[in-house]
């Protein structure tokens with residue numbers, strides 16, 4: 001087992017979260033995104049989300065973060081969860097949905113899923129204003 005995997009496991013990250021972290025799931029950016037938003041949470045970590053949207057459906061989602069493993073696992077989970085979902089469905093998501101998808105997070109990292117959700121909501125909000 002790699003040292004990083006071992007560290008994440010002993011910190012309380014789920015197997016799914018570790019897998020996302022190791023594979024950098026959906027980490028990156030999109031050319032000419034329909035929505036893009038960068039948001040800094042109260043902890044000082046920053047996330048940027050890029051969305052492709054067609055007929056009210058998110059067809060592709062990527063993110064970048066300057067942050068902790070919690071922000072990366074949350075960003076991966078959220079971008080996976082919202083792909084091929086309607087904007088309406090995505091607007092209803094909250095941090096508990098992200099935590100459930102991941103199978104939990106270390107207690108002190110629960111707020112990281114909020115950063116991902118807030119960044120998404122701001123991106124959608126801005127997209128709707130543009131329309």
Ligand code: FES
Nearest residue numbers: 043045068071112
């Ligand atoms: Fe800030 Fe994780 S500690 S997002």
